[in-house]
Amino acid sequence: NPYEPFPNLSSFELGEWFYGQGPQKSLKDFKALIEVLTGPDFSLDDVRGTKWTRVFQDLGKNREEINPKRSNWVDDTGWKTTDIKIEVPIHNRMKYGKGVETHVAGQLFHRSIVSIVEEKIRNAQDSRLFHYDGHELLWKPDPKSTAEFRIMSELYHSDVFLNAQKEVNHSPPPEIKDCPLPRVVVGLMFWSDATHVSTFSTCKVWPLYMLFANESKYRRAKDGIDLCNHVAYFDALSDSFKDYVTGRTQGKLPRDLLTHLNREMAHVQWEAILDDELINAIVVGLKIKCLDGEWRRFFIRIFTYSTDYPERVLMATIKARGDCPCVLCLVKKKNLNQMGTTEDMIFRDQHPRIDDDARRKSVLESREIIRGGVAVGGDRVVACLSNSDVPTVNAFSSRLGHTGFNIFGCLVVDLLHEFEIGVFKALFIHLIRILDASAPGSTLIHELDKRYRRVPTFNRTIRKFSANASSLRRRAARDYEDLLQCSIAVFDGLLAEPLNGLVLKLLFLNARWHALAKLRMQNEATIILLEQATTQLGDLYRQFVKDTDRGPFPPQGAPQSTGSEEPGMLPADSTGEPADAPSANSRRGGRRVKKLNISTVKFHALGHYPKIIRHVGPTDLYSTEWGEYFHKSPKAWTKQTSRRYLRMELSRHERKRKRLRRIKDRILSGVTAKSQELREQQKASRDPNTHHFIGISKRVSVPLADFSQGGRFSSDPLSSGFTRSLKQHLLLRFIAKLVPDLAREDKSKELARFAAAQDWSRIVLKNDRVYSHQIMRIKYTTYDARRDEDIIHLDTAQCNIMLQDPTYSYRPKPNEPPGSPHPFRYCKVIAILHAEVGYMGEIGRIGPQFACLPLEFLWVRWYRFHPGTTNFSLDQVELLRPDERGSHSFIDPSEVLRACHIIPRYCKGMEQGEGQSFLAQDKSDWKKYYINRFVDRDMFMRYEWGLAVGHTYTR
Template identity: 30%
Template sequence: MFHSIPCCVPCEREFPDIRRRNIHINRYCPYNGRKRVQNTTNPEIPDVQYNETGPEEGIKLEAMATDGLDNDERENETVIEQPDEEQRRPRRTRKLPGRYQDLVVSSHSAFVKNVRVVADTPDAASDTHTKIPSEPPEDCEIEQDDRSDIDSTLHTFYYQTQPNDFGLFRVYEAALPSTDPEDTHGVDQATDAPTFTSSTVPVDSSRTFSQCFGIKLSNDCTESPQASEFAPFLNFTVFLLMSWFYQFSRTSIHMLNSLVRDVLFHPRFQISELEGFHAGDEVRRRNSHLDRTSDDDNEPVHSPDVPLNGWYQTNVSIPLPRAGKRFCNEDHAPILTIDGLWYRKPLEVIKEGFLDPLSAEYHLKAHKVFWNRPGDHSTQCVYGEVYTSDRMLEMEGEMRRNPPLDNVETVVVPVKLYSDSTVLSTIGNITVWPIYLALGNLSKYIGLRPSSFSDNHIAYIPSLPQSIKREYRRLLGKSPTPQVLSHLKHELMQAIWFMILNDEELIEAFKTGIIVPFFDGVQRRIMIRWFTYSADYVEKVLLICMCFLSEYLCPRCFVKKYQVIQLGRMRDMQRRINRQRVDDAARRDRVERARVLIFKRGRAVTSDAVKNLLGEGSWTPTRNSFSMLFAEHGFDYLKMFPNDLLHEIEIGTWKAIFLHLLRLLDTMKSDLLDELDERYIQIPPFGRETIRRINRNVSELKRTTAREFEDYLQTAMVVFDDLLPEPHNKIVLDLLFDLASFHAYAKLRLMTDSCVLSLSKVLSDFGDSLRKFYHKTCGDFETKELEKEQEKRVRRHVRAQERRGVAEFLDPESEKAQSRTFNPNTSKFHAMGDYARGIPYYGTTDNYSTQAGEHSHTRTKRLWERTSKNRNFISQLARAERREDYLRKKLTRPVLTGKIRPRRRNFTTEIEDSEPLPPCDPCLPYQVTNSQRLWEDIPSLVRDNEDDPAMRKVIFVDKRIYKHKYLRINRTTYDMRRDQDAVNPRTHPDVMMLAGDTEDGDHPYWYARVISIFHVRVRYLGSHSRALKEKRMDILWVRWYRYDACYDSGFKAKRLHRLHFLDESDPTAFGFVDPAQLICAVHILPGFMYGRTQEYLCANSIARQYRQFIDGEYELETDDWKYYFVGIFSSRDLFMRFRGGGIGHQSTLEYTKIFETDARVDNQSLLEYDSDGNVVDSSFLVEELSELGDDLEHEEDVIEVDDEMMGSNGSRSDEDEWEIDRLEDEDGSEGYVDDSQAGSDEDEDDRDLGPEDGEVEDIDLMGLESLGYGGY
């Protein structure tokens, strides 16, 4: 057990023993024993406390009845008239919505250290953790050094924090960090929506801009004083203007707005300071100390006038092999020199990162995070960040086994790498191949924001030159074979990385660490560790040194291609654990001997002798640079490559399934694809860019990005429903539900042990559904390639003929469509089995997904716009990157609040109406503007609509109501962030709240469509009135959905929850709701298979405010869909609302236990932890995995694989063609965003996100590209 350090709770002072603490409380405590206020961030909002049965009712919410005003006269229950349908549940009364109080974190807990040792704990000189000194000391002592007399092999110290408001606490092993960024974090640091009053990225400190770069300027670089904060420019006005100029690469309205807002209206802007201004002079002034290049022969002179992390230019050389040609050794083989490698030294970039003001947010120690669920005695481990992952803890454990001898605090630096080629211009097919570096010490909630600029450009990789065949023929007298060219690509990649990594100081930083200054002035020792390398399959093959699309296709284990179909079974799980790839001495020795065969004996690189020597695993005879430099220090480079959700699922397995579903529909009826396109177009958007509106025919697959494929998957259930005949319709829907569930779990930003087990169970279900789909549905149809696939095949054939020097013309229309079958035996299907083990080891997938790298490409493309676009653009790109990085660190964007437009007079607002909503306090439950300029006279309103069924039961006690266009719902997400939903009756009208009549086993939510948003001024004159003062009351006028309890839905049924509107004659079809009762917005999807109807509400009712987006215009809907479905996969937060168990969903945990039962969460065998946070016993996991991977005896364990699936002799599989397309033409259509607009001037998390109310849905139509992560 932990032994708590005695402390005074009111003033938080700690004491060495209980006696001194009691003396302090009785005599000296300024609070005199009084209880300290717990919620210091927002005292106006009381804390929500929990007991074993659920949340207590802290604040009594004023529920609205149909009169909306007089609470004394309303009835507690009213009868709902349900539509006349067979097998419908009996009538029941509708009560008021359930009371809902969202939990808002007040602040993260301060440290409370508890020490547990194996033997007796020695007396400690001090129990307080290291404070940041006011003046930088020589070093920073770590706490375990105070106990140096203890044998570290016998004693282990653990430090635990107090649980925060959500029940989370941290456990540190061996030492506490000298500083923790979460000590001062509160709700302001947990906000995601750009319309909150707080910002996640920390602002700059008093440190000057040039100091942030570790430089000072020489006198000849500027005419102003040497230490000027705006150096090297003449004055601040010039600096402001030049900074604005380098933000944009092309003219746009956004650029003009920024000029006025950020420059001309800046309080320090002085027009007089621009006298004699010339832009060329300022550019030269800045370049005089930013530029630095080097080559192998001329190392640059280190000067205080240049930055510490500049660019180097060099070339790389690789030996050329030839079958039948022998050399004395490898060194005597002909050398091919490739020019154009631009790189920065990784260690210089890392050092600069710790001098950046952003480093104040770095976590210096790895730790575990645990969750004590309210009302439950179980403790679950929580996975989310890099510094809470098992891999990070493993790295710190390695460091502690060989501790440095000095008394300086040691910080393990997990380095995340990413590389991928990207298309800069489709005209001329101009590409660039950047490498990005990021530090895992920074929270992903900050680092993944593009405005943080946490991804550092460290290299631009050259490709094999166009003259490679000519040069090879000149040196060796024979043209290279395709196998030799593939080998040279491997050699080039490793030679580039050897050039980047072969730095003595970097190797020393990996081996024993180096002491560097931090931004807070403290000297600490940093130890570099290569944490992850994110790349697509093509680059992983080059980096791992394995063959492309070979028999052993997995970069992590020795699985064969024909075994992939066993996904989710027990033997597949065991194979991943027992047959992992390892970089051992035996593998390295086999590579060396294979290279001797190639160069000294003249064997071909793919000869049987070389293959047999390399052994199983489809290895290539290429030395790995990471292995050469760091293997002797215990580093296994094969652990660097985690899953890649973007390429493996969104444009991997899901794309393969989606394409084959299109082939199935095309085979059955020609008009089914048209029906599919029409359904997708009618899918309503959701959230701020969470689900975008689909404005084109999806079956045409025109430059479809991963972002679009993701949207297609999240809404696929309602689109594909009833397009195929039974039983195939059920098989397809089961498959889509399992895949969407797997995608939702895998993309969670915060996971518990329970979620990881659920992911394993969903994987098993998906494997079963995949095999059933392959054997039954795919086996019953003879499918052919789509028109798009046929055109691509013809283009590929023509390119291949051109490379052989044969001119051949083929007309795609004259070519017959070839047979295409579904192939489940690909590396991407196999990779799905690694997520459940990878998330605890590496952290959640958003930490290392290539999605972040795809977003970083947009900055590269924007920089390219500032180059001359000639063949030397790489050097200009490197220079432009340094310019932008130099200038951007002082820029702070103000929050936008919208524009005011002319007033319109109707009961509900029009599209032209607009209300500026300023940024709001994230602690508030919702936000509605205080404006009273849009109002309606109530008597005339009632008179003009007296026959409308929506108005029959409405009673007003005042003569005026004030209308509003939209409101914002502030909510706490499952990962304890504060986010917002914008509700607009015309475009985003659907909301949900707690049901007021729930019983055990009942659905816990009510759903409604908002008709109007308004507020009234009321005065209560009843007998219980305490004041006659007027009070504002915010009201939502809603139209109720009814949950269809007779439709089997949920995780067991693998179907979405079904709803329908109440009939207009029902007295409770409409009602009023307090906005504070709303939980969040909800994505309601049409039930296309049931058709539309007007039986629920007449076409011209005033309650019809929702507008459909048809052919680029909004049209008021005149009817309803007979049934609707709840889109539980539309966002991660919605998914956890309907799965249950979300840490941030404290207020609804008790109500969503029905969902946890449905998802089989309550039957899980969770890990048990001791008081130190270590697993007690995991033997039961064998039984758990056995259940998850239970093999069906009546199914064949290994299926016969035809030539197409094996990728030999027959036509290539889908995966083969996609990867080959990337190698040949790099069309860029599979990125996360559309390359055609990725280089726009809009920042990904720009606060100017367009119309919040969603009146203009497709922002791309306006020429913009919003690249934010949205709600998913």
């Protein structure tokens, strides 16, 4: 019975429906249920006898809990629990028992990592897309040249992976030197993050998630594919344990001791996870018979471990915000603000944090002193440790140290916490503080909020800024990303020069650094750009801090700031330690001066990005954003539990979900009519050759007569010459359609000559009308060679597009006339139209008939382009006035490159008057606009000419 523990298919489908959805059933779920019930294979008689309670219980049980006589369908090792015993230091001033006592502090729920690896390799669905070999990905931008670029996208393209592969193949341990089996590296990536199970709950879970580096990151967020493995639910010190400790220490639980016990707790749990089986699989590999019948030896390697800073220092066993606070290098606290200087970059390279014998020895010595009854924070303990080390044995070091593993190399950077809600958030708060102090009555802040509210939305990237941008309550990293991406147009002109210029440059560099650091596909060139941006960013931050050194004083006569910020204004760090607060405060002349503090670990961390990206791969591979994403499952499952035995119930849920999926895979692997149909549908919906989609509806039609004399729009300046220019445009398109040979890009001159010889007035539109549409979808290839789509929606702000300028050349040849200095042209779509077009002349004939072709076209208003004044400012555009020559025209939708995000330059104001043209809607024109190249990573890469794999370039 392939459906076990379900008795039959119908029961399985019903059970899957019940467990597959969220805790609250929605209409969508109800419809899914109807689909199950009306399916061709469904039988009500089958489900009548199913013992649901027992089936669901069995589904979540561990193997040993099920009577093997009754059933043996469970083929995975489920969860296990391990008691966690830690050493509790007893100070020698205590009455009795000085030294250490070992005591059970909690219980770990965990799974065997080796068993998860085996499950993965033996699973038919998963192993198909599991990369057995790491490889270099090379890009040859110019087919005529031999130059190749290394591309970084997946972890199995990275140096860490390739080095591990080299190592297992060329220098295996002696005991398997002669083993003939092919050797495969299995890369592991970890995430951990303690979280509240719901917004208003004090109840916490602390899961450890694991992904395989051998699987593509692009499959992670896909529905129905669950690549995330739950490895453990950590335990924290229990209340009864704390009671025991205070009972032994005369009621005291000093902060030092509590921190120490938390560290011990974490590392003893990790020791249980890093079991002997795993170490064996790391050293000599794991022999597994794969689905192709071949035996292979799999070597497990741990590549990354992503957490936020408090957990990162916990795993690194170093003091949080100590004198040597970085987990990656040995930088001193006083040098944190030197990020990006030559000396700083050299220092990082030469002083990486490494886990060596000296460190291990000093930790053991310090523990001996504690065993002698000295307090954890005692002078003698501290004296024998260096570089902010702590007296806890690091589980990774004690268990894996002899295999050459270095935990510090795995604790990668964290863009979300370090930049988005770290460095940039602190800057944003500081800028608001400056605005507040620069004008009385918060007028500048009101203006800022107003401008943010008016920023046009863009796809799913920029959402409406609904709440006041300046109030910072409950902001997620995503919100800060949006605030940054649109900040230049919003901040422009709020402050007086020279501060305004400095702020705009700083915002530009922040946005540029962020875009470069967040690219999903990197190459050597983009990493070099990131290195440059990092140095520039560091320098500019230091200059900004120096220039605003005296702090933002209220202007003369202005009411003094009361100093009582909104509660959300100062990011209250969860650890509550002061060094990372955004400002160092001092009093000067009786007034509080707030400075931007860049002596922070987060600021320092920015300097580590280029090297880590070069070594491990793009930041989205190991971003802590994934941790938040993975949290969705345990949070949803919690709602279906009683919360009394939360972790046990979660572990049962986890098994149920995974096993349901496995049963389903098993059923689907036999090709049923249903799965066949599903696959075909999926294929059809993803035609990569489509460029755009407009629709064929004829619901809204506009007679051409509306534009001629006496028509509806005859007084509008845009209607003069409408029919003529439309027909001239359509003539070219019509010929190109009928004579495909002339449609080639290099034949444009011949096409124009041919068209000029014809009579445009012979172009006819069927029924003398055009059909109008509201929406157009533009499909395009992104910089990282994937397909995406933009939506143009008339009557919204999302109606701007960009086209490639064919006259642009990156390196103009000396003997050619200069082309356009900018690669793109920008316009605003007035109308999305189609018509059925014929030509009353010889070329319009196909046989005895006149051809009638449906042609789509866009009517657009053009922008005039003004390049940015420096390398650190955005390009600007202005709309041509409707009565200017060439202000509007028709274009072929297939020429459209992408939609673009154009934000008004608010400080220049709007055009005066009521406007000239109803069709052009020019009464709502602004005088100037910014082109927002930072709106998404693909857009950003359009302006880094020649560096994106997915883009095509004219020259």
